[in-house]
Amino acid sequence: MALFTAATVVIGAGPDEIGVGPGWVDVEGDRIVGAALGTPPRMSDHDLGDAVLVPGFVDQHVHGGAGAAFTGGDQEEAMRAVRFHRAHGTTTMVGSLVAASPADLRRDVDALGDLVADGELVGVHLEGPWLAAARCGAHDPLQLRDPDPAELDALLRTGRIAMITLAPERDGGLDAVRRIAAAGAVAALGHTDASYALTREAIAAGARVGTHLFNAMAPVHHREPGPAIALMEDERVTVELVTDGVHVHPALWSHVVASAGQGRVAAVTDAMAAAGMPDGEYRLGALKVAVVDRLARLDTGTIAGSTATTDELFGNVVRHSGLPREAALVRAVAMTATAPARALGLADVGAIATGRRADLVVLDPDLRVRDVYRAGVRVATQEPSTLTG
Known part of the structure; x- marks a missing residue:
């Protein structure tokens, strides 16, 4: 002892x-x-x-770090990313993948599945390929498609899928949400142009996470509240925020917590391979990413994940909370550990x-x-x- x-x-x-x-x-x-x-x-x-x-810390949305990515089917490369984030306090994480062909997606799931079986990862997060073309963000638009029940079921049957992010407006999107939930994985809504009403339908069908709230998502409008409002107002849903100070303005973080409740907001890194690395050129899936002053962008200017670690997110939440020190620490722990563990259904971390x-x-x-x-x-x-x- x-x-x-x-x-x-x-x-x-x-x-x-x-x-x-x-x-x-x-x-x-x-x-x-x-x-x-x-x-x-x-x-x-x-x-x-x-x-x-x-x-x-628990990170439910991370693509890589230390020059390594979870895509590509290379287990040692994936472990380099795991070890990097672990040294920054993330003791529990999923391996997030980006939109890819059916064959590449299955290759990556199988490779990461071995790390899930070994306890290095708690599961695989499929961010796509069933995303809205208009909100594809840093995903290869050539790989976006409607969810195919056979492809989806085959991936779910691996038993390694922790979470899947999709746009419910894709043809078959609501059925996909039901299939994901029935398989015991987390259905997440993101990269979406869904209306407020359709988002509520998707939540009723079993969606339980809002992927990086506001980012790659239809904006709030006074006549069409959109997905962000629907996700925040439903107590069954955990919403992600990338609290790196770039993806979402810090002034908004406390408003999200006030709306959703402290136990329902998960700080995520959305980190890609450039996390912990010098400025330069990297890749996110098939797309080339340029990192300048630690900000990752495609050549179109679109933000391509982050270069943050969860300890940075923790410190940012404390500094920007506007709360006394002890209350700020409580909020930061809730966002970087308690809420994401709840979202993933993990009872022991x-x-x-x-x-x-x-x-x-x-x-x-x-x-x-x-x-x-x-x-x-x-x-x-x-x-x-x-x-x-």
């Missing part, structure tokens, strides 16, 4: 149960066996001093609470990562060691 103490611990299993203050976390093997604010039950094994101790997996991120007072632990193992250094070792 190992008892950790810190000047600031953010504990609790839900957005209305999270507490902040001096506290302790007790770890045995890969599990948290106790956690509370206040005086620890025994002498600390690891006094983290002025650190901020938060749960491991996303919070510092008894019984959860021992996923911990140690931040300094300026919210920079000092250490990361996943399932009781220190992973932020080149030579991992167990918490109890």
Whole structure:
């Protein structure tokens, strides 16, 4: 067993149960066996001093990092991206793919499926190819198509699909939502021109996530509220925000939280291969991306994912929340851990609470990562060691 103490611990299993203050976390093997604010039950094994101790981050939308992408069928390349984001505190993530041909999509799902089986990823996220051409964003428009039941069912039968983003207005879109939900995967709405009414129909059919809210989505209009309003107002839906300060203006973040509720807004990186890399030329699927001052764009000027990591998103949420420090930390934990874990249906991560997996991120007072632990193992250094070792 190992008892950790810190000047600031953010504990609790839900957005209305999270507490902040001096506290302790007790770890045995890969599990948290106790956690509370206040005086620890025994002498600390690891006094983290002025650190901020938060749960491991959960990223439900990430395409790559460290020069590596989840597309291409190369498992070692995919693991390079996993290790990079893990070192930045993301202890749980999906592997997000972009629109591709049926053969390439199946190749990538099969390759990432091995990493899912090994526990490196919690699943695969298909962002497309069943997206609206008018809102394709940084997806290859030549690969967009209507959902084919046979193709969709074959992918779902792999058992590796965690989430699928689609545009419900595509021919067969609502049926696809039903098939995804029936298979136990998360149906997400995004890259869509759907009306408010159609979005509500898709939610009724089983859609439960709004993919990067506002981005690649029909805008809000006073006579046609569009998908964003429908997604925010339904308590069954978790909405994503890319809180890198580029995709959505920070002034809007608090309005989204106020509308949807703190437990329903997930901060996602939407990171591509250029995350953690110098400016230069990269690829997102088949498309060429230029990164200048860490901003990724296609040659058309369209933003092509991000170069952010979840620790950056966490710090951004705290700094732009307009809340006192403790309340801001609660919001940041809800958005980077609790809400995405809920969206993905993961019961053992996303919070510092008894019984959860021992996923911990140690931040300094300026919210920079000092250490990361996943399932009781220190992973932020080149030579991992167990918490109890």
